[in-house]
Amino acid sequence: MLQLRQEARETWMLAWPIMIGQLASTGTSFVDAVMAGHVSAGDLAAVSVGASIWVMLIVTLIGLNLAASPLIAHAVGARREAEVPALVQQALYQGFFWALVAWLIALLAAPIFPHLGLPPDVAAKAHGFLTAVSWGLVPFSLFRVLYGYSASLGQTKPMMVISLIGLSLNVPANWMLIYGHFGFPALGGVGCGWATAFCMWVTLLLMIGWIRFSSSYRATYPLRHWRRIDWVRQRELFRLGAPMGVMFFVEVSAFGGIALLMARLGTTSVAAHQIALNVASLTFMIPSALGTALTVRVGHALGAGDTHRAREIGNTGLVLGLIIASALALMIILGRHHIASWYTNDAAVLTLAGVLLLYAGAFQFADATQVVAAGILRGYKVTRQPMLIHLTAFWLVGIPLGYVLAFGWGGFAGRGAAGYWQALVLALVCAAALLVWLYLKKSRASLLR
Template sequence: MLHLRQEARATWTLAWPIMIGQLASTGTSFVDAVMAGHVSAGDLAAVSVGASIWVMLIVTLIGLNLAASPLIAHAVGARREADVPALVQQALYQGLCWALIGWVIALVAAPIFPLLGLPPDVAAKAHGFLIAVSWGLIPFSLFRVLYGYSASLGQTKPMMVISLIGLALNIPANWMLIYGHFGFPAMGGVGCGWATAFCMWATLLMMIGWIRYAPVYRATYPFRHWQRIDWRRQRELARLGLPIGVVYFVEVSAFGGVALLMARLGTTSVAAHQIALNIGSLTFMIPSALGTALTVRVGHALGGGNPHRAREIGNAGLVLGLIVASVSTLLIIAGRHQIAGWYTSDTAVLALAGTLLLYAGLFQLADATQIVAGGILRGYKVTRQPMLIHLTAFWLVGIPLGYVLAFGVAGLPGIGAAGYWQALVLALLCAASLLVWLFIRTSKRFIKTANPLR
């Protein structure tokens, strides 16, 4: 028990700055939703539907760019710091490639909105929002690579500070572009997209500047002696990163993609779902930070040849995740009506959002467990099996069952938006159970062979 407390404390020390930084990054979506919602329910719905594709893109990019983190952590744990600069450079090349692919997807997807049954003005605003915000994909992807590099060195506070500054910049940028100040046109929800893209470029430049001048990065400084693309290393990064990207895409599409399907249920359902999803996205960042910290700490332990400690770190991380999730559950359920009131004064949206936030609170425990377990497994460089687990849980169980519950089947009536959330809670429970089982099996195998990956 003493070891568990010590490992949990060490993980928390590394994780809490990541947590605040990620909450600040996600806070831009919160600010967008709140400020757009106070323009009109239509602007909130437009940002909701546009953000459903945007969030799928950026969360998938987060997953794809996580491949470098366990590789760097293993190198640091094995005292091979000389390998780190080349690793970061190759990850930046790949991150740029992923971002360009994401940009093309955003441009191709933008014309879909008029086909979803949305009112023409809402569809036009959603289209404009996605086009505008997609200009932030390249800086976001490169920032995430540098984010993983810094975290693998145990330097998490810089990202926290930079993300908080980015959030602070987003508020006046939104104010100018949404409502039209200082000579800018009043663009409503579309202005949120341009403001977010601007802030992402700003945070990337701040991160590059910090790495350039902070002494702690000098031994592994990645911006000198640039190498050409190393295709062997690119394949290694892709082998790890693609399954992680699929995992992240599967989960976020199960939630964000629902907003597209809910367009059939009307603006009220779309807006209420966006409120619940926005809060879910904020709370997701708390266990996500724990998962990032655990990837680094487990990777350090395995790189240093200590699989017993890697298992202890993982066990303590699971307990810590459950404690944090319990607090989130209580806060969301107890304050769901007040939370909905932050976003809108529309009576119908408030009522439905209160119901959906109840489900958003209930899934916290399962969501935290599966996120933390996934982070631990990344530290073991295990990514393919979690991908298969998520595909099964969300696309074979969650989305089909959610569609049936929401819209009905064979003459049975649907229950609307709540049906999707009920099914997605069940999918999270399935994923969490299987990922914990996979961690237990993997840790035993590493201990038995006493031959950790190097």
């Protein structure tokens, strides 16, 4: 028991700055939704639909760029720090490539909004938002690589400080660009996109500066003596990162992509879905940060050859995840009406958002468990099977069932937006159960080697 408490304390000390940093990063979406929602329900709907594609892109980039983290953690655990600079450089090359691909996808996707059944003004604003915010994809992707590098060294407070600075800049930038102050035009929801892209560049520059001047990175400083592209290392990064990118995309598309399908239900459903999704995205960052910390700690233990400690760290992490989920679920369910009122004054949107937030609270247990288990498995360098689990749970169960529950099938009358959320709760339960089973299987096998 004493050992478990010690492992929990060490994991928490690494995780809590990541939690604050990720909440601050996701807080920009919260600020965007709140400030756009107080312009009009149409602006909130436009940001919702535009952000559904933006969020799918950046979450996929997070997954793709996670490949370096377990590799660096294993190297640090094995005392092979000399390998780290070249590894980070190769990850930056790949991160830049993925960002360019994401940017191209954003530009190609922007013209689809008029074909989703949205009112013309909402479709135009969604197009403008996505075009503007896509300028932040390159700095975001490079920042995430450096983020993983720093976390793998046990340096998590820089990301917290930098993300808080980015959030603090987002508020005045939104204020100027949404409402038109200091000579800027009043862009409404489109202004959120330009403000977010600006803050992405600022956070990248701050991260580069921190790494350059902090002594904590001196032994592994990666931003000098640049090597050429190492195709062997690129394949290794791709082999680990591609399944994680797919896994993250599968989950986020099940949530964000539904906003596109939900457009036919009307502006009220889209806006209410955005409120519930935004709250769920914020709370997701807390167990997600725990998963990131567990990737590092499990990777360090396995790099040092200590498989027993790796399993203890993983088991403790699952318990911590459930404790965190309990607190989040209670907060959302009891405060759902108050939370919804932060976003809008529209009575119809408030009523539906209150219903959807019940589901957002209910799935906290499954969501926290699956993201923590996936983080532990990354520490074991296991990424392909979690990808297949997510594909099964979300695309074969969640989205098809959600469509039927939302719009109906045969003699079954659809339940509207609530139907999608009911299906997503079931998908998360499936993913959580299978990922925990996979972790127990892999950790047990490692003990027998």
